Amino acid sequence: MQRSNIYILVFSAVMTVLIGGAMSLTSVLLKPAQDKQVELDTKKKILGAVMDISTFDKPEEILNLYKARVKSVVVDIEGEIIATDDKGNPLIAEKVNAQKNHKIDREERLYPIYMILNELDPNVVEAYVFPMFGLGLWDWISGYVALESDLNTVKGVAFDHKGETPGLGARITEEKVRNRYKENKKIFSDAGNLESITMVKGEGITGLSMHEVDGLSGATITAKGVNKMLKEYLGCYQSFILNTRGLNGIAIN
Amino acid sequence: MSAEATVVEKELKVEKKSAEPFLSKRRKNIVTDPLSDDNPITIQVLGICSALAVTVKLEPTLVMSIAVVFVIVFANLIISLMRNLIPGRIRIIVQLAVVATLVTLVSEFLKAYSYDMYKVLGAYVGLIITNCIVMGRLEAFAMANKPYDSILDGLGSGFGYAWIILTVAFFRELLGSGSIFDFKIFEAIGWATFPTNGLMVDSIGAFVVLGILIWIQRSKSGYVEH
Structure with missing residues (x-):
């Protein structure tokens, strides 16, 4: 039946x-x-980059572990610790929004670092x-790269993404792919240059160097994004890494 | 006198019609047809995109199935309730708005209570909006039928979709990952060296399994495309 334009407008x-009301209500109610x-999820990823947390079932256990360790x-960018923000409020690493932060000029960005402390001696940093x-x-994609206390060997990685294709690019979050970074990969060359870690094109490639990991078949662009992210951010963290290695007396080649 | 009689007769007729059994043969058919003879995936070839994408493992597939059944049933119900109010000229937009609202609800609930699943399914929950089965049922059925029948129709189409993608996922997870619901079935029966098939983990595996399913289904029902 043909309705008048007025009816259609009012109906719309x-x-x-x-619908708008129902949606906002849901959003507000579910936000907490x-x-x-x-x-x-963030804390799981930070911990997951360095240890196996699959044995923890309850969320509280993970939050407690995070608190303790x-x-x-x-x-x-110079590797100097920033304690407060522009307004003088204390900066909390967990609250730094990686996405907003990324849009700022790299010289101006805030770089959060999480130190995993030894279980018995909290003065010893086990991993960064x-x-x-x-x-x-x-x-976007995001990642957590964990380095051993030598600040060179990769201890583990955790990745996240917003919309990579399941089964293809989204595989960067799978354990199998993440474990490829654990095979004694190093971010510095023997000469002491920052090399980062590169995911190669193609899958099932053997004879990789200590700066390369096996790639993702069908997800070359995602892999390239991961490589670019690692290279860029490891570069940004380089000052901190070199300073800390100097402080801890780890030889800089 | 005779006029009165007709009115009484008419009332009787109306009563008789409303007394149609809760699950009459016609209503049973509404539910069972889409399960096999008029299956949305294997016969109508709708909703293929998500059927290929989320069927690597059974668990996300099950969540996806539940989400689709929920969306399709409630969208059918809401549209059917409003069917006499919806102006014909903007009916597609109205249908879309209703579906989008329901899908957003599902997505928000997953994010709040099953964050890991939310991440696995990612874009595909949102893509239920574009699942042709949902819009197809609204336009073809809910716009012209009563709420209760529409719910049945939604259930039929939803489960018709669900059992196919669950079957595809079953074979893909079994052959591709050697497990069922992440339970390593071959290791459990002492065949740890079972050669998993990488093709099944890939989208191509879904094409193969789905193709075989459609073949079996159509050769059984004798359905031929013209």
């Missing part, structure tokens, strides 16, 4: 208000639960976790 307006999930700082951010094929 009522629909819009109803979602924020909690995101926080848990992780110390975080924020540094600038460096968060990073970049672009995949469809949308």
Whole structure:
């Protein structure tokens, strides 16, 4: 049946208000639960980059473990610790929004670093976790790269993404792919130059160097994004890495 | 006198019609047809995109199935309730808005209560909006039928979609990862060296399995495309 234009306009307006209202209500009601999930997910990823946390079932266990074993700082591009933001409020590494931060000029960015402390002696840092951010094929990707206390050998990685294709680019989050970074890969060359780690093109490639990992078949652009992210951010963290190695008396070749 | 009689007769007729059994043969057919003879995937070849994408493992596939059944049933119900109010000229937009709202609800709930699943399914939950099965049922059925029948139709189409993608996922996970619901089945029966098939983990594996399913289904039902 043909309806008048007025009817159509009124109908659309009522629909819009109803649907918009329902959506905002849902969003507001679910926001706290979602924020909690995101926080848990972040902490899981930081811990997951250095240890196997699959044995933990309850969220509280992970949050407690995080509290006990992780110390975080924020540094600038020179590797100097920044304690407060522009307004004088204390900076919390976990609250630094990687996506917003990424858009700022690299000289101005905040660089959070998570130090995993020894279980028995909390003065000993077992590993350093460096968060990073970049672009995949469809949308952003992010990562946590953990280095051993020598600040050269990769201890583990954890990646996240917004919209990479499941089964292709999204495989960067799979354990199998992440484990490829654990095979004694190093970010510095023997001569002491920062080489980063490169995911090669193609899958099932053998004879890789200590700066290369096996690639993702069908997800070359995602892999390139990962490589670019690692190279860029390891470069940004380089000052901190070299300073800390100097302090800890690790030879800089 | 005779006029009164007709009115009484008419009332009787109406009563008789409304007393159609809760699950009459016609209604049973509404549910069962899409499960096999009029299956949305194997016969109508709708909703293939997500059927290929999310079927690597059974668990995300199950979540996806539940999400699609939820969206399709409620979209059918809502559209059917509003069917006499919806202006014909903007009906597609109205249908789309209803579907999009339901899909956003599912997505938000997953994000709040099953974050890992939310990440695995990613874009595909959002893509339920474009799942042709949902829009197809709204336009073809819910716009012209009563709410209860529409719910049945939604259930039929939803489960018709669900059992196919679950079957595809079953074979893909079994042959591709050697497990069922992440339970390493071959290791459990002492065949740890079972050669998993990388093709099954890839989207191509879904094409193969789905193709075989469609073949079996159509040779059984004798359906031929013209």
